Amino acid sequence: MAKKHFMIYYSKGSGTYVVTEPRPWARENQNLFPGYTFQPNNHPTTDEIEKWLINNRNFQRVVSNSFVSLIVNFDPNLVLNQQTSHAGIYFTPCKHL
Secondary structure (H helix, E strand, C coil): CCCEEEEEEEECCCCEEEEECHHHHHHHCHHHCCCCCCECCECCCHHHHHHHHHHHHCCEEEEECCCEEEEEECCCCCCCCCCCCCCCEEECCCCCC
8 A cells, every 4th residue: 555645734825724745735836846737756855845845844754664754844835836726625723721
């Protein structure tokens, strides 16, 4: 079974958390990966995308095993780029009493 890769980040201005996968996020943000055309067999690997997010946008790897990889960034001021991804599942945070 192939490892599943996920990323969670806080969407600035909307008050929601986004859960998505690195490769679809990169496809929506191709300008951040100028060496790739995103045509079949010409896209960054999931590991390359995760490494870029960790090195350039302060994501942290919180889970990494043979089944799943999860990177997160909950910074409320996070700006991923001009065209922030909207692909994914959104969660509105709730306050605990």
